[in-house]
Amino acid sequence: MKQQIIECIEKYQTIIIHRHVRPDEDAYGSQMGLAALIQSNYPEKTVYTPGTHDPALTYLGEPVHVEDEAYNGALVIVTDTANQERIDDQRYTMGAELIKIDHHPNDDAYGDITWVDTSASSCSELIYELYEYGEEHCAWGLPAQAARYLFAGIVGDTGRFKFPSATEKTFKTASKLVKHDFDRSTLFDGMYELSKELLQLQGYIYQNFHMNENGAAYIKLPKELLEEYGVTALETSALVSSLGNVKGIRAWAIFVEEPDQIRVRLRSKGLVINTIAKQFRGGGHPFASGATIYDWSEADDLIAQLDEVCAQ
Known part of the structure; x- marks a missing residue:
């Protein structure tokens, strides 16, 4: 599979890489x-990274604008995206060939070439695996900037190596990445520093979340509350792991009201909760998933299912 992907990369002059919303x-x-x-090893190629930018991730980088014409005869690669509806920028179908690289369950096997490995901690870990193959067979090098991106991806998706997805292979990969010349302290500052507004909202979450005797917990964040704290719905993603620090919690849901829907972020400490997410227009990893609901009565239904999973 890695050989096929590299051959595809070498075949195309223009490569456009998408990811999820x-x-x-x-x-x-x-x-x-x-x-x-790719740009480092094939400097003659043109590589684009489109998508809607999240200002909270500016410390990592920013996507670039891509004209429609660039897709003509281009190779399109989609990373870290299980389902087609979650691909950011639906022009991903306009290229000549499509590759999917992902570590989520392969419920939607799109693409001309599909490389999915659910045992990987992150899609960034898979990209490093692709690099190692390229290093051995095509004399690829790994620039420090690429190492920085991949290290951030691994750290982010493993919760600083706390999640069960962080395997021995993950730690070995991280140990190789940190040998490259990038500033880890500055990177960690960008990843984990929070604004005063977010910290105050985090305090609200700790004071107001609900947890029952089975270890099922939840917090509802209506849009009026977000406005009161001066926090956007998108920014609340930085707080999704907060309740994981509470003793006795086994699984939790954070409900965030947006203008046209209620975003649900589900997490657990070893309990499979993506089955719940799939029942509410979502999906994801067994222990970290997301869903979408459209009224607060649905939230109560989801909470009941979360409690049932914890009770079992």
Whole structure:
């Protein structure tokens, strides 16, 4: 599979790399890390990284604007995106060939070439694996900027190596990446520093979340509350792991009201909760998923299912 991907990369002059909407560190890390890797080893090629920018990720980088004409005869690669509806910028179908590289369950096997490995901690880990193959067979090098992107993606998707997805292979990959010349302290500052407004909202979450005897917990953040704290719905993604620090919690849901829907972020400590997400227009990893609902009564239904999973 890696050989096929490299042969495809070598065949095309223009390569456009997409990732998922509402990006996180692994979305940016795998997309921009792969772009930096290709550009460094094939400087004659044109590589684009489109998508809607999340200002919270500016410390990592920013996407670029791509004209429609660039897709003519181009190779399109989509990283870290399980389902086609979650691909940021639906022009991904306009290229000559499509590659999917991902570590989520392969429920939507799109693409002419599909490389999915659910045992990987992150898509960034897979990109590093692709680099190692390229290093051995094509004399690829890894620029420091690509190493920085991939390290950020791995750290972000493993919760600083706390999640079960961080395997021995993950730690070995991280140990190789940190040998490259990038400033980890500055990178960590960008990843984990929070604004005063977000910290105050985090305090509200700790004071007002609900948890029952089974370890099922939740917090509802209506849009009026977000306005009161001066925080956008997108910015709340930085707080999704906050309740994981609470003793006794087994699984939790954070409900964030947006103008036209309610975004649900689901997390657990070892319980499979993506089955719940799939019932509410979502999906994701077994222990980290997302869903979408359209009224607060649905939230109560989801909470009931979360409690049932914890009770079992």
